[in-house]
Amino acid sequence: MWFRKSVLVIPGRVIALLFGITLLLFPLITADEAILRIVTFAAIFSLYAVSWDTLSGYTGQLSLGHALFFGVAAYASALLDLHFELSVWLTIPIGSCVGALIGLIVGLPALRLRGIYLGLVTLAFPIILSGIIFYFSDFTGGEAGLYGLSRLAEDKVTAYYIVIAIVMCSIFIMFKFTDAKSRILRTGLLLRAIREDEMTARASGIDTIKYKLLAFAISGFFAGIAGGLYAHYIRVAGPSTLELIFSIQVVLWAIFGGMGTIYGPVAGVFILYPLTEIIRFYPHGEEVRFILLSLILILSLLFMPEGITVWVRDKIEQECTRCKVINAATRRTCRACRAPMYLTKKENANQGKE
Amino acid sequence: MTVPFLQVENLTKDFGGLRAVEDVSFTIDRNEVVGLIGPNGAGKTTLIRLLMNILKPTAGKVTLKGEDITGQKTAKIVNKGMASTFQVVKPFRHLPVAANVMVACLSPKTKRKGEWVKTVELRALDALEFCGIADLALEPASVLSHGDLKRLELARAIATEPELLLLDEPFGGLSPAETTLVAGSLRRLHKGGRFGRLHSEGPAMLIVEHKLSELMKIVDRVIVINFGKVIAIDVPGNVVKNKDVIEAYIGKGGK
Incomplete structure (x- = not known):
């Protein structure tokens, strides 16, 4: 049976499977709404982190302004919801399509720039957009944002399952999209080739422009899904989704977990995000948490430079x-x-x- | 009059004030192996890069099979049947050797039906086998020695199934034994029938090389350039006797 041969013999895949099952059964373990809320946010952010990884980890197009896609989709869903009263099942996909479109637009400078220079250009885009949002504050709600969006579902548990299902499907699609050993698609291999050496890829007859733009669009689309889910879950689309710290955070999550792997960013988010939230409950937590987070990051980069998942993987698996x-x-x-x-x-x- | 397979007309490239390639014109036939030689800095590599449009020519025209390809995207030129290797090897270092070649097999002209991924893998292995590094197929490219990387570069180029192959110093940095091996595979490749396009001729070639003794055994014609200008186009036997060529390589005999 393929399942026994290709999943159960590899410890990493067993862990991923167990993790998936745990997520699905989570509401049975605890009914505490606060904890459920943290896990839901972690799931949304893990989709966001994976979309960053598709673009920067796999294709090598450093994006330091990834909050742009998240924020644009959040605002787009919110506007559609408030002004046109569309259902959630329409606003989120349309919002993510807007994210993909913005991805294409941001991708255009990527055709000429690379590395840290591209990072700086992408960094500027969310700042420009927040400027626009503050300028047209009648339409966008300005500082307070757009609030009173319709819920994903009436109760928290259903909303949790909706989020988990969408996130899992999206991550699976991105996993297939970037899988170099896939039997159906070869995009994974081509994206890696572009990351390694663009010139050689071009000399091998690969239209690098097409694939770079594709990576931007896909990444924007899935970051958009995360943004739409987030906006509808907290029922607010505010300028905080475009903040600089939010763009940087996704880089930290992905690097902590392991860049260039799909499971890395997921693990990174599910370890770091709940940690920062739990510290908050303790006295002085609010002040201590960023110091603690930075400490963890510095130590992890010193001892696990390729990320925590790669470090663990090398311990339990062997090629x-x-x-x-x-x-x-x-x-x-x-x-x-x-x-x-x-x-x-x-x-x-x-x-x-x- | 038949259209020449590759025709280069008045190709010129300026780097600021420096004219690296000046007014170069030549043709290559479908079943010809042409050598391109010249002293260091003569503009050989620049010329290859201009043909592949990695560098944009300042003036001039390149036609392949009667079709103007000047200024087209590199990837498009490759898909039209012209491939090149680099002088400085640039593999995808973190990918396995087989994957390096597989990327070249994934051009848009590959049919994407049925078991096509399997076919692509087989073609990649075929190219590796042809260049004699099939045993390294699963290793990452970063562990290869320089000679193997050169051969990987060649495998990558022929995996695109070119009709015209531009080789930039294929023997550069190879040991004498490796040079003989690679020269042998180039000759076999040119005879055709063995690789890829099974029922067709092998690719035409333009070879830039410094190891003249090996080169002269392979080529039908030699183009000599110096300071960006063509100074001789002739068969190998005549080129070595050509006064201008001797002057370019050794200098004028002083009196």
Whole structure:
């Protein structure tokens, strides 16, 4: 059975599966609304972080203003909801399409710039947009934002399930989109090729412009879904969704979790976001939490420079040196080619003598 | 009159005040191997980059199979059947060797039906096998030695199934043994039939090279350039006797 052969033998996938099941059963574990709220936010932010990773981690187009897509979609959904009274099931998709469109527009300078310079240009876009929002405050609500949006669902548990379902589907699509070993799509490979060396990719006959814009649009679209869900969940679309700190936070989450992996940013958000929220409940939490967060980040970057998930993965998984199949670290022989994964001390000593 | 396969007319490139390539014109036939030689800084690499439109020419015209390709996107030129290798190897370092070549097999002309991903993989392995590095297919490109990287570069170029292959110093930095091997595979490639386009001829080639002894064995004609100008186009036997060429390489005999 493919499930037993390709999921249960790899510890990383088992952990991902267990995590998914836990998320689905979470409302049964606790009925506490505050905790449910934190997990819902974590799910929304993990979608946002994964969309950043698709663009910056995989395609190598550094975006330091990712809040733009999130905020644009939040505002677009809110305006559609308040002025046209569309249902939630229309406002969020339309909002995310606006996000994708903005992604294409932001992608245009990306065709000429790269690295930190592109980062600086993308950084400017959300600042421009917040300026526009404050200028047309009659229409956009200005400082207070647009409030009184319709709910995702009447009760918290249903809303939780709606969010989880949409987030899981979206993350799965992005996982397939960026998977270099996929049997259907080859975009994952091409995006990585563009990240590694754009010139070589072009000389290999790949239209890099098309794929870079595609990455921007996809990333904008899914960040838009996150933005729309967020706006409808808290029922406010405010200028805070466009703040600089919100753009930077997604970079921190993704780097802490592991850039260039889809599960990394998810893990990063689900570890860091609840942590910062829980600290708040303790005395002086509000002041301490950013110091603590920075400490965690500095330490993690020192000891786990590739991110926490990659660090854990290397501990529990091992690649067969011969056939490059992933094995559990506990195995002595490769599950595919039976080559020994490592030698015992005794064998090691014997090998020298022969 | 038949249209020449590749025709270069009055190609010129200025870098600020420096005229790197000046008024270069030549043609290449469909079944020809042409060498491009010249002293350091003569503009050989620039010329290749101009043909691929990695650099934009200041003036001039390049036609491939009668179609004007001056100023078209590099990727589009590659898909029209002209591929090149780089002098300085630039692989996708973190991707496996096989994936490096697979990227080149994914051009828009690849049919995307049925088991196409499998076909692409097989074609990539075929190209690697042809260049003799199929055993390294699963290793990341960053662990390869320079000679293997050169061969990977060649595999990547031929995986695009070119009709015209521009090779920028394919023997650069290779050991004598490796040079013989690569020269051998280039000859086989030109004969055709073996790789990719099974029922067709091998690609025409334009080879930039400094190892003249190896180069002269492969090529039908040699183009010599110096200071961006063509100083001789002739068969190898005559080129080595040409006065201008000797002068460019060794200098004038002083009296």
